[in-house]
Amino acid sequence: MIEVKGLTKQYGNIRALDNLSFRVERGSVFGLLGPNGAGKTTTIKVLTTLSKPDGGVAVVAGHDVVQDPTAVKRLMGVMPQENNLDRELTAYENLLIYSMLYGAADPETKIHSSLNLVDLWDRRDELVTRFSGGMQRRLLIARSLLTGPSVLFLDEPSIGLDPQIRRQVWDIIRKTRIEGRTVVITTHYIEEAEALCDRVGILDKGSLIALGTPEELEATVGEYIVEFVNDEGKLIQQICKDREEANNLVLCTDCEVTIRKSNLEDVFIKLTGERIE
Amino acid sequence: MTGGSWYPIFLREMLLFRRQLLRISYLFSAMLIPIIYLLTFGLGLGRSVQINGTDYLSYLIPGLVAMSSMINSYTWVANGLNLNRLYFKNFQVFVQAPIPPSAIMVGEVLAGMVKGLFASGLILIVGFIMARDLSITPLFVLTLLLNCFLFACMGVIAGMVTKSHEDTATYSNLFMLPMAFFSGTFFPVDRIPEPLQTAVWIFPLTHTNVIIRQNSISTGGLVSLGVLFLYAIIFFVIGSRLIRDYSE
Numbered sequence: 001m002i003e004v005k006g007l008t009k010q011y012g013n014i015r016a017l018d019n020l021s022f023r024v025e026r027g028s029v030f031g032l033l034g035p036n037g038a039g040k041t042t043t044i045k046v047l048t049t050l051s052k053p054d055g056g057v058a059v060v061a062g063h064d065v066v067q068d069p070t071a072v073k074r075l076m077g078v079m080p081q082e083n084n085l086d087r088e089l090t091a092y093e094n095l096l097i098y099s100m101l102y103g104a105a106d107p108e109t110k111i112h113s114s115l116n117l118v119d120l121w122d123r124r125d126e127l128v129t130r131f132s133g134g135m136q137r138r139l140l141i142a143r144s145l146l147t148g149p150s151v152l153f154l155d156e157p158s159i160g161l162d163p164q165i166r167r168q169v170w171d172i173i174r175k176t177r178i179e180g181r182t183v184v185i186t187t188h189y190i191e192e193a194e195a196l197c198d199r200v201g202i203l204d205k206g207s208l209i210a211l212g213t214p215e216e217l218e219a220t221v222g223e224y225i226v227e228f229v230n231d232e233g234k235l236i237q238q239i240c241k242d243r244e245e246a247n248n249l250v251l252c253t254d255c256e257v258t259i260r261k262s263n264l265e266d267v268f269i270k271l272t273g274e275r276i277e
Numbered sequence: 278m279t280g281g282s283w284y285p286i287f288l289r290e291m292l293l294f295r296r297q298l299l300r301i302s303y304l305f306s307a308m309l310i311p312i313i314y315l316l317t318f319g320l321g322l323g324r325s326v327q328i329n330g331t332d333y334l335s336y337l338i339p340g341l342v343a344m345s346s347m348i349n350s351y352t353w354v355a356n357g358l359n360l361n362r363l364y365f366k367n368f369q370v371f372v373q374a375p376i377p378p379s380a381i382m383v384g385e386v387l388a389g390m391v392k393g394l395f396a397s398g399l400i401l402i403v404g405f406i407m408a409r410d411l412s413i414t415p416l417f418v419l420t421l422l423l424n425c426f427l428f429a430c431m432g433v434i435a436g437m438v439t440k441s442h443e444d445t446a447t448y449s450n451l452f453m454l455p456m457a458f459f460s461g462t463f464f465p466v467d468r469i470p471e472p473l474q475t476a477v478w479i480f481p482l483t484h485t486n487v488i489i490r491q492n493s494i495s496t497g498g499l500v501s502l503g504v505l506f507l508y509a510i511i512f513f514v515i516g517s518r519l520i521r522d523y524s525e
Binding site (some may be wrong): 045048049050052070074076078080083084085086087088089093097098100101103136178245 | 284285286288289292293296307365367368369370371372373374375376377467524
């Protein structure tokens with residue numbers, strides 16, 4: 001569904017994308033995980049035709065994003081990282097303008113069904129400026145789904161939301177996995193990538209440093225992590241390939257220890273020596 | 278070329294404009310400067326002045342209409358595009374939609390024209406109350422429409438090339454302010470010292486002021502009309518290309 005080959009993008013002296021390549025299968029949820037500045041949003045901008053790459057090729061559903069941008073635009077829905085709703089328009093007016101931009105047939109029904117999905121139909125005539133941050137994110141999801149896109153790009157969909165609202169947003173995203181829709185999510189939240197994605201690409205400094213299912217990636221570091229604070233007050237994390245090795249390590253230390261399953265952040269730490277922040 | 282795909286852009290602007298109109302601050306800001314000029318120059322200074330055989334107020338009001346249409350068509354488009362592109366990021370929604378770049382251009386320009394015409398209309402209402410010899414001819418309407426169009430196009434250019442909101446204000450001071458004062462709004466251009474006159478004829482507003490005061494088109498008026506059309510085409514093409522080549 002999506003094929004990216006050797007994508008590069010330079011902003012002044014900063015190489016935002018450095019020979020980036022990956023594939024996303026139709027109907028799957030693909031996550032781009034990485035710290036701020038890793039190139040996640042730049043990748044989304046190129047794939048959604050907002051940014052022209054300096055090199056490489058990006059193809060969405062058989063259409064090159066540079067050569068045939070209009071065909072790509074017709075297929076996609078985008079939820080940007082920034083809230084770019086019209087705050088001085090109502091929720092309904094925001095979706096009406098969007099449906100007209102896409103030439104959607106039967107906009108009334110589509111707006112009704114989108115606002116229902118995110119539980120905002122009853123608030124449709126309120127100005128967006130009066131909505132909470134969580135409601136505005138939900139409205140952005142509704143807008144991105146309005147025209148029934150076959151490819152959905154979600155750039156940091158739950159950024160800045162408290163955990164409870166974040167889970168509501170995840171539930172909505174899970175509902176969007178219908179009719180073979182392909183979803184690309186960027187995030188720097190480990191739990192988000194683990195909760196939503198079939199496959200994850202880990203980005204650092206514009207390059208893909210790991211690619212696979214969350215389970216495959218976690219298996220590369222070992223199944224368990226033993227954590228303890230040493231005499232100098234520093235948090236030590238020890239990777240263990242199985243529970244037995246973790247138990248043996250616990251027996252060898254006098255400190256208070258925690259045993260937990262490894263996660264995608266451990267993969268990132270192993271590969272870069274840094275945390276995802 | 279654009280079909281009706283410009284309409285959602287235009288409709289969005291009109292929905293926002295409708296809400297702006299409900300705020301007293303909008304009407305106040307749209308009318309304040311021209312009304313101040315009308316009172317100071319028209320009623321104060323202009324009581325004892327006649328220009329080309331007509332009273333000064335009748336001379337001044339078409340100039341103020343042209344100036345007001347220029348400022349409002351330009352400023353609303355330039356500020357709106359600049360803010361939507363750099364801060365609110367609404368402009369990106371248009372760029373990511375499956376519509377031609379020229380549709381964005383047409384939608385923005387038509388919305389700018391409406392705002393320019395609205396502000397001009399307010400001045401005209403005041404003008405009809407205060408001036409004796411004020412008349413609106415088809416030529417007046419055509420010139421006003423053309424003026425709104427070309428300055429709305431110029432607003433698109435400024436909104437697309439400026440890198441910060443402060444830059445938009447700099448552009449206004451650099452181009453709009455000299456044009457407002459030296460293009461024949463308040464006094465005929467031939468009263469400006471000779472070397473400056475040549476520069477003043479480069480300003481589109483100078484040509485607008487020539488035609489907007491004519492009851493029927495003269496030879497000089499035809500030339501000015503041609504210049505306005507030329508400016509309108511050039512600004513429209515540049516604005517459309519800037520939108521087409523937009524990339525973050």
